[in-house]
Amino acid sequence: MIEYLILYLYTSLFIIFAIAVYGVVVKPNIIKKIIALSIAGDTANTLIIFLGYRLIEYPKPPVLPTLNPSRGEINSFVKEAVDPIPQALVITAIVINLAVVAFLVFLSIQLYKLYGTLDHRKILVRRGVGSEA
């Protein structure tokens, strides 16, 4: 049962990532591109959070409760605790994504002010490149 769930999760993450990349490349509307981009970022974050999870019944948080642990305590702790590094990575990635998305949204406001549209094809036409199709 659990193997199927893992397979299901991985497959769906890969499919979502592929759809997000498709959205960034193909969708003409800038806002839809930004949404697809943040979906791609979130998929990567979910993937690494999932890598750090332990497949046991009650995984522990990555905090060692004793002050001077023995070797055996550390070994059992390592087997049961969730990996903390992916969470640290995800925090960093989320903050960076926030900055990028905020900048992109600002830039799309600026684009709308200058061109009067957020459709990428119309922007190209109004810039003088490409033709009305």
Place this chain on the structure above:
Amino acid sequence: MVMNLSLIDQGLPGFIVLGLTASAFLLPLIHYLVRRRWVIELYSLLVSGAACTLSWRILGLVRAMGKPLVYSFGGWPPPLGIIYVVDLFSGLLGVVVSSIMFLVIVYSIGYMPGDRRLYLFYTLLLVVEAGMLGCLYTGDFFNLFVMLEVISISSYILVAYYRGDRVAVEASMKYAMYGALATTMYFTAIVFAYGSTGTLNMADLAAKIQGIEFPITNGVFGNLHYGILLFTALMLWAFTFKAALFPNHFWLPDAHAAAPTPVSALLSGLVVKIGVYAIARFIYTIYGVSWINQLSTQIILILGFISAYIGAILMIIQSDLKKFIACSTILNIGYIGVGLGIGTSLGLAASTYHIVNHAISKALLFLSAGLLIKIVGSRNIASLQGLGRRYPVIGIPFAIALLSLAGIPPLNIFMSKFLLYMALIGSNNIPLALILLIPSIISFTAYTRIFYTICIKPPLESNRNIGHSLLNIPSSIPIYLLAITCILLGIGIDYILPLIIMPASNILANTSIYINTVLNYMKMI
């Protein structure tokens, strides 16, 4: 040669990056306290000058020690904490980056019009410099991602610095959208590398791929081949975007042409080199001699050839001077890619030398072209006719840059191209050398056309009566310094090649020194 470093010298690589970031973000505060233009300019000049001096000092230390310099943040031992590893290759590129950055800031003082947001311009320039030095010095591939984002976000903003300019905002949008996708790809690559090796440290990753025992982290999870293959695919996607190698070159002409001129010089000369540096670091230092190294060098070789052709063909058809210069970057990145793809030590040396030479020549060409464009107020090549002759003060360095990029013998790019052909012939690839000659010839005609139009033809009637009031000293000093460097790097090849270029490219391909330095450092603390 074992040398004991003082505590300050050990901390230099970390200090230079953190210090630059901190002083960059101090600049808006200073602007709010003292609203004087010269204070901001003097401050950024001092900060970038200090960074330049320190990076030369780091290169000197690494050369004197004869092994890479390691610094760990907070004293955590390597696979746990973030470390900075500076070897000759990254030290050399760090010197190139910080020196050109200093000259770009000197140039901006004379070039940028004084407006309300000028302090943000200098802040972003210093942040880009911090990010680039961080990318070069880091020994941790997640830290590389963070520093890459630092560079990326600030260069997206710098491209759209003239936010009323329709073309600039559109170019910045294209650059930012696909750039953010590329860095997300690199983050996914990190996920796979971490999932299969359980480490974020470059030396540890190299040890896992080579099968060398490395303390603290566990062994490999699952099949290492699949993990590394996925990592390589996504990593190359991201860094070919940053380096503007063939399938991901589409953003470069617009973004580099629309940015303010100092930023164009910075992006074209230095920021694309960070992508090249990361590719070189991964496929040579980290993969070492392995099947994945063979595979990725083949890919880079093919992409380099296609890039060179595309760059050369795009160059002929441009009528906009800055777009022309930007397209020449695609051509030269193609050459660097070919040098990395050959895989011999001569090919690596040619690539390293071409990285340095192209950074200098391209910065010089953009900066001098920027002054010419400022005089006329148009980027059209036809309307710039004869300006180089009319203003020889700018025209001579402009001509030197053009001739250098065209590959005229005593100048620097000729020497690195010559080394590249030598490397191709030396590895028994004479047909490839002939194929690579064609984009060189195509681009030569394009460069000669610009040279003839701007430096030989008589000036247009409308351009004859413009005075010299637009010529300024702060902008001319960096141009002349760069021009002199161009000539010296060409003439002094016999001296420079064994002095720094060959050792730097040899250390790049030497995985065992890299791993052993980090292992020894772990034993020390």
